[in-house]
Amino acid sequence: MNLAVFASGKGSNFEAIMQSVKSGFLRVSVPLVVCDTPEAGVLKLAEKEGVETALFNRGDFASRKDFEAAILQRLHSRAIDAIALAGFMRMLSAEFISSYRNRILNIHPALLPSFKGSDAIADAFAYGVRLTGVTVHFVDEEMDHGPIILQRQVAVEPQDTVETLAARIHEVEHELYPHALKLFSEGRLTITGRKVEITL
Numbered sequence: 001m002n003l004a005v006f007a008s009g010k011g012s013n014f015e016a017i018m019q020s021v022k023s024g025f026l027r028v029s030v031p032l033v034v035c036d037t038p039e040a041g042v043l044k045l046a047e048k049e050g051v052e053t054a055l056f057n058r059g060d061f062a063s064r065k066d067f068e069a070a071i072l073q074r075l076h077s078r079a080i081d082a083i084a085l086a087g088f089m090r091m092l093s094a095e096f097i098s099s100y101r102n103r104i105l106n107i108h109p110a111l112l113p114s115f116k117g118s119d120a121i122a123d124a125f126a127y128g129v130r131l132t133g134v135t136v137h138f139v140d141e142e143m144d145h146g147p148i149i150l151q152r153q154v155a156v157e158p159q160d161t162v163e164t165l166a167a168r169i170h171e172v173e174h175e176l177y178p179h180a181l182k183l184f185s186e187g188r189l190t191i192t193g194r195k196v197e198i199t200l
């Protein structure tokens with residue numbers, strides 16, 4: 001399976017995916033990183049890993065349609081089978097998603113459906129929840145919404161700050177995403193409506 005990672009930021013989840021590929025835990029190849037932010041740390045990390053990067057700046061395209069068409073063209077030219085969104089800060093259109101239907105995964109730093117959106121860790125912390133966590137799910141047309149593959153909880157401790165909580169959530173992310181991708185790449189996930197059945 002050829003997996004493309006889409007990221008806009010630091011790239012710690014990309015790094016975790018690459019570690020699992022290198023250790024042999026995750027048997028996929030990652031030929032391409034797609035990024036929409038020139039300053040994103042993930043670009044340097046990908047270079048270090050020897051993974052091709054494709055930077056698509058939304059501002060360089062007249063419309064979202066053109067922007068996504070350019071991405072799709074690159075995906076096809078690299079024979080990409082599936083996509084792992086890892087902090088990609090741009091919503092993909094329904095048309096784009098339908099061309100990779102049930103082959104796009106996302107990781108979200110909260111227990112969905114709570115705390116959707118780009119500030120989930122801080123939002124959960126500010127709300128005062130005792131438990132938050134991490135969700136890996138299939139991507140559908142709605143933000144942070146598709147069928148859930150795996151979730152793991154993270155307790156909020158009394159002495160936590162947003163930063164200490166975020167650090168523990170990221171640690172869990174780096175374990176959970178490779179795990180979910182492994183199940184997916186081995187064909188062990190069956191989607192029925194909102195439910196994802198895992199074959200052991």
Ligand code: GRF
Pocket residue numbers: 007008009010011012013014086087088107108109173
């Ligand atoms: C992660 O917290 C992920 O859950 C969210 O964006 C963040 C990306 O972090 N979707 P990184 O760039 O992988 O370090």
